[in-house]
Amino acid sequence: MPPFLYIFLGALAVVSALGVIIQRNPIHSLLALIATLMTVAILFIGEDAVVVGFLQIIVYAGAIMVLFLFVIWLLNLQVETGPTGHLALKLFGSLAAALLVTELFFILAPPHLQVKFTHEPVGYGSLASLAGTLFTDYLVAFEVTSVLLLAAVVGSVALARRLPGTDDPRAARKIAS
Amino acid sequence: MIPLTYMMSLSAIIFAIGVAGVIIRRNILVMFMSIELMLNAVNLAFIAIGSRLGSMDGQVIVFFVMTVAAAEAAVGLGIIISIFRNRETVHADDLTLMRW
Numbered sequence: 001m002p003p004f005l006y007i008f009l010g011a012l013a014v015v016s017a018l019g020v021i022i023q024r025n026p027i028h029s030l031l032a033l034i035a036t037l038m039t040v041a042i043l044f045i046g047e048d049a050v051v052v053g054f055l056q057i058i059v060y061a062g063a064i065m066v067l068f069l070f071v072i073w074l075l076n077l078q079v080e081t082g083p084t085g086h087l088a089l090k091l092f093g094s095l096a097a098a099l100l101v102t103e104l105f106f107i108l109a110p111p112h113l114q115v116k117f118t119h120e121p122v123g124y125g126s127l128a129s130l131a132g133t134l135f136t137d138y139l140v141a142f143e144v145t146s147v148l149l150l151a152a153v154v155g156s157v158a159l160a161r162r163l164p165g166t167d168d169p170r171a172a173r174k175i176a177s
Numbered sequence: 178m179i180p181l182t183y184m185m186s187l188s189a190i191i192f193a194i195g196v197a198g199v200i201i202r203r204n205i206l207v208m209f210m211s212i213e214l215m216l217n218a219v220n221l222a223f224i225a226i227g228s229r230l231g232s233m234d235g236q237v238i239v240f241f242v243m244t245v246a247a248a249e250a251a252v253g254l255g256i257i258i259s260i261f262r263n264r265e266t267v268h269a270d271d272l273t274l275m276r277w
Contacts, residue, residue, distance in 0.1 A: 006179045010187045017191050017214055021198035026206050033210045036191070040217050044239075047184070047228045052236045056220075059243050064213070064250045071254045072206065075261050093200035097193040104189035108182065118231040125228070125236065133233040134240065145244050152248035156255035162262070 001046035009046075013039040026077050030068055037061045048125040184225035192218035205257055205267045209250075216246050 016039065019032030037060045044053035123129050134142055191214060198211030220239045227235020261267055 001179055003179065006183065010183075013187065014190055014194070017194040020210055020214060021194060021202055021207070026204060029207050029210055033213065036214065037217060040191075040221055043184075043187075043221060044224050046179075047224045049224045049228065049236050049239070052224065052239050055240065055243060059247060060213075060217075064247055067250055067254055068206070068210070071257060074258070075267065077206065077267060090201050093197045096200060097197035100196055101189055101193040104192070105186060108185040108189060118229070120228065120231045124231065124233070129233050130236055130240070133237050137234075138237050138241075141241060145241060148248055149244065152251045156251040159252065159255035160258045 001043075005046070006043075009039050009043055013043070025079070026072050027069075030065060030072065033068075034061050034065050037065070048120060050125050051127050051130050052125075178229075181225060181229055185222055188218045188222040188225070190218075191215075191221070203269045205260070205269055208269065209253055209257070213246065213250070216242060 013036055016032045016035035020029050020036065023029045023032060037056060041053045041056040041061070044050075044056060121129075195211045195213075195215035195218060198214065199208050202208055202211065220242055223235040223239050223242075227233065257267065260272065264271065266272070
């Protein structure tokens with residue numbers, strides 16, 4: 001990946017990540033988040049993680065973000081909300097984030113983090129090498145993940161469904177008013 | 178190849194923006210999006226270090242993080258829908274039942 005492309009993508013990622021937390025409308029936050037995820041996916045591809053980069057686009061920007069969009073529309077939240085939160089909270093949050101960045105710079109900067117540079121083996125990042133690692137070293141974790149997904153599906157359906165016999169409080173309130 | 182420090186710095190910045198979002202914003206959905214932002218920052222660090230070590234482990238862990246994020250999004254949005262149905266709010270400050 002040429003350096004100017006890294007600078008461009010990095011700036012784009014930071015700006016759109018800021019957009020996520022600055023926009024007042026949740027839909028705009030979501031669009032900024034999709035832009036961030038796309039940019040990070042391109043960075044993945046630039047780092048020779050081609051399969052994971054495309055998975056990021058398909059799974060994150062495709063599936064999970066559509067789920068968010070669906071919930072925002074279902075709950076009718078696409079209205080502009082006024083400024084929320086206290087000024088002290090915003091100051092504290094910004095200060096905490098700035099401190100965190102400084103701390104992470106100190107932790108991650110050389111010479112603490114001297115990774116021995118090795119040449120990537122042939123076929124690094126390909127589907128075959130990913131699957132080879134996934135289905136040998138991480139086979140147990142992979143199988144456990146399927147149980148996790150099943151539990152998540154059952155759990156989310158159980159959480160979001162309306163119990164039979166209980167009235168919808170919103171409908172009841174609408175009738176009462 | 179881009180120096181490792183640059184990639185880690187970008188990852189740190191995006192992570193901190195996610196932390197700030199969770200602290201500052203009071204909309205549960207936007208707080209949730211900030212959590213996704215943090216997960217992605219960590220994924221970026223995994224990919225960067227993995228490609229410099231020539232090891233596939235980083236990419237496999239990113240794969241697992243994505244799976245867990247999908248499960249988390251499904252359950253979390255189910256909880257948000259449930260809260261909204263009962264309380265008609267997605268504002269975190271309005272939910273004070275378990276606060277002292």
